[in-house]
Amino acid sequence: MRNSALVFILCCLVMSSYGQQDISKSWVADLGDGTYNNPILFADYSDPDVCRVGDDYYMTASSFNAVPGLPILHSKDMVNWKIIGHAIDRLKPDSVFSLPQHGNGVWAPSIRHHNGEFYIYYGDPDYGIYMLKTKNPAGPWSDPVLVKAGKGLIDSCPLWDDDGNAYLVYAYAGSRAGIKSVLSIAEMNSEGTKAVSPGRIIYDGHENDPTVEGPKFHKRNGYYYIFAPAGGVATGWQIVLRSKNVFGPYERKVVMAQGNTDVNGPHQGAWVDTPLGEDWFYHFQDAGAVGRIVHLQPMVWKNDWPVIGIDRDNKGWGEPVGTYRKPRVGGNHPIVTPAESDQFDSGMLGLQWQWHANPMDWWHFADAGTGTLQLYSVPVPDDYVSLWDIPNLLLQKFPSNRFTATARVTFRPSVSISGERFGFVVMGMDYALLSFEKTEQGFVLSQNECLKADRGGKETVNEQVSLNDSTLFFRVSVTPDALCLFSYSTDGRSFHALGKPFTAKEGKWIGAKMGFVCSRPVKNNDGGRAIIDWFEVE
CATH class of the missing domain: 2.60.120.200 (Jelly Rolls)
Structure with missing residues (x-):
């Protein structure tokens, strides 16, 4: 990886359309020459998910017990990101979350745009799957609605089908549910506010994909696709399931793994396309004390299967890249980074706190x-x-x-x-x-x-x-x-x-x-x- 002093100096001189903001002095992913370094976010944005609306990109991530929760980040070029708000001001029930609840709370959210509104679904492993929405991703967001109650229901993602039907895919936390390594789908009402059918297990990963979780739901060319990580946070890989029927049976394929790189456990993230027709994938890497840092990988489709990263040996699956060209999104966009320093001049806490x-x-x-x-x-x-x-x-x-x-x-x-x-x-x-x-x-x-x-x-x-x-x-x-x-x-x-x-x-x-x-x-x-x-x- 490279992150030259010259690029850093140029970054510090940029005045972005977001208004004046300090550029990070510890890590800048954009190299200023049309390429970027992974990670694009060298910070703990665990379980990232991203959606595109027009030429704007929005990211959210797990926040667990931290308040405010569900950070919302914005980008114009998929590499440079700024925190613009949070979707949750306080966690409920207040009697529980007014005390530290380490590792509890908001797990593995998904963010989607549907009928002019942004939706976030997330699992609380002790209560069930919640949804909140807004017209403005910077907030305010609605209060969370319990879509499907249940101990151990986590890692949820919606899909509104072409016929108007709505579905929810999710996983299970073994520590609460007593089972893991399976994925389920439930039908929802068209508003996406309530599950209206029992969940059906559509994939059992015990044999080939232990700890399969974090599913993301998509539809393309008549196929239903479920992108899901497996194998554990630090050592796993990324699989994709596909079927012509929403409830399966689903075919399974590995689409990205560590291979010969130093990027351990590359998985759990977001497939995003661009207005110019490129495909990209966000995922995290467990970096120990720094947390789960965010990478951006190129992605291509071959025979209606995605390949994430670079398939150097025609294996049929990709390996993560270190330095790569930036996505072609059109226009020249400034270098920005999430807020770190704070002068406390605004009368508000910085959004990083x-x-x-x-x-x-x-x-x-x-x-x-x-x-x-x-x-x-x-x-x-x-x-x-x-x-x-x-x-x-x-x-x-x-x-x-x-x-x-x-x-x-x-x-x-x-x-x-x-x-x-x-x-x-x-x-x-x-x-x-x-x-x-x-x-x-x-x-x-x-x-x-x-x-x-x-x-x-x-x-x-x-x-x-x-x-x-x-x-x-x-x-x-x-x-x-x-x-x-x-x-x-x-x-x-x-x-x-x-x-x-x-x-x-x-x-x-x-x-x-x-x-x-x-x-x-x-x-x-x-x-x-x-x-x-x-x-x-x-």
Whole structure:
């Protein structure tokens, strides 16, 4: 892969039609010469799905327990993407999702455009399959409607047939349903709001395609097609099923696998065509701590079967590409990337930020007057063990496998509370942070880590220093092997390493994230706050 300094400089000078936006300083897929590098999104947009409307492309992805959920991204050329909104403001039921629900919530959505409206279907493994819709993909979206209730129903995708009939294909989560590796289809009403027939298993992958899931439903040249990943997230392949009858029997073919490339488990994504007649496929790759990153592959049809990637040896199936020409979509389109840095000038949180659970309104104040973000301290739960239990983590995705993130923060703790703290966090099943705490002796900055947080692990202190300053610059530098190096500064120029290197680890079905937390150890009627001037990723 290549990502030259010259291209980066050119990218930074671009003023896009989206308005002024910083271009990522850690990863730009568009090489500026008509080609692109995979991944096109070097961040955790798990289970991506994409639809085209005219010459606009819209993507969504799994968001699990993060709020707001179901990110919506927009592109004009299939390579450059910008976050434009979220489809879900809060997860329901609120009594459940107001507490951290690691790995639960929104699984493997599909996005479609039908009769002038955008539809998203997604599975919640504990409740069933939901649908929400809008005329404007930037939002607002309708409240989710439960289309088909059932424990373990996941990975759903609709199809409106030529005769007006509507169908829903979906998979099963073995952890809830007691079965996996099969796909089912149910009939829906024409509005797509309710399943009107029991589901029928149309494919059993136990023999050839264990853990077949994530189906996407299409129709072409009289065939019904189901694109589906199999073989597991990290080691799998992409299959396609086809039939002349919606309920089968379906033929099966492998259409993409890792082959001789370094792209493990290439599958689960979206077939998209262009106005000029090209076919392309989006999928993810499990990249460990960075998460499930998004690739774009060329695709062709041969004998009414797709071949995804490049079939170098006439095997009948393709392998992923690294660098390739951009899709021919017509026109010249600017280089853009999803938001990463935030100056907090708009009076709104940047769209890259998500809470760990449904937030309370008072947890933050984005002050456009001062251009700051204020986080108010939230009492920890009664059964608090670690940050794994905290709902008020404000986090964003790792933007690539190599970056540095810096924030300028002023801590204003309550004068009456000891133990109130602000944290600059790298979060996953293991996590580490710079913990800025008010003690009876004054301010103490420490570098802490928590191993096996998902299994009840507790924080330990690696190193700490006493400080007089209430304003500090916090920094973490991340290397391609997920090593995180924490440092701090009192003047923003000279940084001092603190603690020991920490190896980032993914969360439950997600990549590692970074961000902030402000907490207090007691439940009283008020607390302090942290004032964040800016957050810069480079």
